[in-house]
Amino acid sequence: MPIKWVLHWQPNAGTTVNTQILTEVSQCVESINGVKEGRWKATLSFYKPMLRVEQANALEFPRDFLGISLQEQPNKYYFVIRGQRLILEAESSIQTIMEKLQSYKTRVALNFEGFQYQLGDFQLRVGKVVPIHSESLRGIVMEMEYLPISSWEKSHQIMGEFFDIWQEALAKRSLPGHFVHIEPILSEFGLSDQYTSQHTAVQYASIMAQMIATAQSAQAVRN
Amino acid sequence: MECVVQGIIETQHVEALEILLQGLCGVHKQSLRIHELCLKSVPNLGLVASEIRLLCDLEQPEPTWTVRHVGGPMRGTGAEQISVLVRPMIESKISKNALRMFYALGYKLDHEQLRVGFAFHFQRGAQITVTVSSINKMLKLHATDEAVPVTPGIQLVEVTAPASSENYTEVVAAVSSFCEYLAPLLHLSKPGVSTGVVPTAAAAAASLMSDGGGTKM
Numbered sequence: 001m002p003i004k005w006v007l008h009w010q011p012n013a014g015t016t017v018n019t020q021i022l023t024e025v026s027q028c029v030e031s032i033n034g035v036k037e038g039r040w041k042a043t044l045s046f047y048k049p050m051l052r053v054e055q056a057n058a059l060e061f062p063r064d065f066l067g068i069s070l071q072e073q074p075n076k077y078y079f080v081i082r083g084q085r086l087i088l089e090a091e092s093s094i095q096t097i098m099e100k101l102q103s104y105k106t107r108v109a110l111n112f113e114g115f116q117y118q119l120g121d122f123q124l125r126v127g128k129v130v131p132i133h134s135e136s137l138r139g140i141v142m143e144m145e146y147l148p149i150s151s152w153e154k155s156h157q158i159m160g161e162f163f164d165i166w167q168e169a170l171a172k173r174s175l176p177g178h179f180v181h182i183e184p185i186l187s188e189f190g191l192s193d194q195y196t197s198q199h200t201a202v203q204y205a206s207i208m209a210q211m212i213a214t215a216q217s218a219q220a221v222r223n
Numbered sequence: 224m225e226c227v228v229q230g231i232i233e234t235q236h237v238e239a240l241e242i243l244l245q246g247l248c249g250v251h252k253q254s255l256r257i258h259e260l261c262l263k264s265v266p267n268l269g270l271v272a273s274e275i276r277l278l279c280d281l282e283q284p285e286p287t288w289t290v291r292h293v294g295g296p297m298r299g300t301g302a303e304q305i306s307v308l309v310r311p312m313i314e315s316k317i318s319k320n321a322l323r324m325f326y327a328l329g330y331k332l333d334h335e336q337l338r339v340g341f342a343f344h345f346q347r348g349a350q351i352t353v354t355v356s357s358i359n360k361m362l363k364l365h366a367t368d369e370a371v372p373v374t375p376g377i378q379l380v381e382v383t384a385p386a387s388s389e390n391y392t393e394v395v396a397a398v399s400s401f402c403e404y405l406a407p408l409l410h411l412s413k414p415g416v417s418t419g420v421v422p423t424a425a426a427a428a429a430s431l432m433s434d435g436g437g438t439k440m
Contacts, residue, residue: 049329052267061268061329081327088324090290094315097292103269104328190320198318 001072002123002147003155003195005163006203008211009140011177013221019128022140024173026115026126032169034117040125040143041113043069043132044204047104065104066208067095068201078201082209085188087198112141112204121147122162129211139211142179150195152186182206224386225312226349226394228402228411233420234376237355239428240408241341244353247404248345255356256281257338258367260322262330275330277321281367290317296413306402307395308413309386336360337370340378348397349384356381377420380409 009025011017030036045068049061068078069092077095079088098104114127122145129139144162149155163181170178184206191199232240241252258279264272276291294311296302302309340356357378359370382402386394402411407427410418 049268050270052270057267060265062327065328079324081324084323084327086320086324086327088318088320090317090321091315093313094290094317097275097290097313097315100292100294100311100313101264101269101273101275102271103264103273 001150001195001197002145003149003152003159004123004143004145004200004203005159005181006200006207007142007144007163007179007181008207009142009177010180010210010214011218013218015176016218017137017140017177019137021175021177022114022126022128022137024175025140025142025170028170028173029117029119029124029126032119032166034119034124037116037118039113040116040127041071041111042204043109043111044208045109046107047098048107050103050105064205064209066205067098068204070197070200072200073197076197078198080201080205082205085190087189087191087202087205089198089201110138110208114141123147138215141207152193152195152199180210182210224309224388224391225383226307226309226386226391226398227381227383227414228307228398229382229414230380230405230409230411230418231374231377231420232355232380232409233424234357234378236408236424236428237378239431240355240380240405242431243405243408244343244355247401248343248347248353250343250345252341252343254282255338255340255342255354257356258286258335258365259338260335261333262322262325263333265329265331268329274333275325277317277325286319288317288319288321290315290321305395305399306412307398309391309395312385335365336373337367338379339370347401349386349394351382351384351398351401354381354383355379380405380411382411 009017044066047065047067051058062081062083064082066080068080075092077090077092080086109132111130111132112127114125117124125143127141128137129141130137144159146155146159167178184202186199186202189202191202245252258281260277262275262277278289278291280287291312291314297309337359338356339359340354342352342354344352355378358373360373361367361370363369382398384394384398405411407423409424410421412418
């Protein structure tokens, strides 16, 4: 399947994301001739263990256990435990199994949703990060997909070049922040060079960790 | 949900059972070689203790994994009166690192076994699966190549069919009526209700073997 980079918006120190930035980013995609195609959505859930005695041995259980559903694979579900470099693909029915087990529950669930744009051989998706049942904006994400190539390695140059062009176009708008591409070491997760949806899930887990770290450090500064 | 009944048969009569099943189902048997791992939650994890099964299908060129959760059987007088066990069951195909993930989440291996035998899948009032297999235990962890039978000379027969809360009565009826055809060779009952081998098995097997499975119903 085509390779993609998942990017997230990094606000400048002392600033936060707002819907105005999201609007400007979307306008910027259209200004470089991106053609709006339709809606796009992904969902990410943080799980926490349900313990009979709270705090007794909470540290034994992973704190970074995530479940992800992607529009590109509607019948699949992905689990990531980043700390242990674990990515797992299952059928969607695994979510019902997890509920039946009553050993983990959702701590927080986030929607990533927005619009998809076509731009030559590229497909761009820009969206907001909002908690389910809420409209409070927690972040901005972007998927940059290049349709002709499925090799992570081979696509590196063209993806880098396109990313630079995109950053330049966006820079003209003097927004208080920029998009960041962090590259998880996919081989540590046992993933090969050929791109799959498991690669996408790992990237989402990585940007999520980054967004949490940014939010926490911003909070520490304020305090 | 699934409907399930089980029974046992002496290995010497398995060939006769196979001939009978072949005649009844009209499909070919499929080889079965499944490594089954039962995991249980560590003491403090979960509001209740939980159990999960990982099944690794070793018959495939590249082994495939499935995670299965089986709930408690349906209760009540209605459930007691029927001869088939009805219980919630959900499965999900899963990538091969499933065991690692469940270990990471706080599950521990309780026991493992290897099922070797064959299965028939067919439609007969319901989507019925009959498996005939010997249960083997591993002397060393995960050593499926060195497995030894738990009950030498005896094989487990299991008849299952998927069902829903809307159609389970019809599925129960379909499973029950199918089981009657097997009655001369083995008795099938709810799991946990052992009924042993049937006295007519040897004679029925001999008859089946002599007419080469030509028996039509």
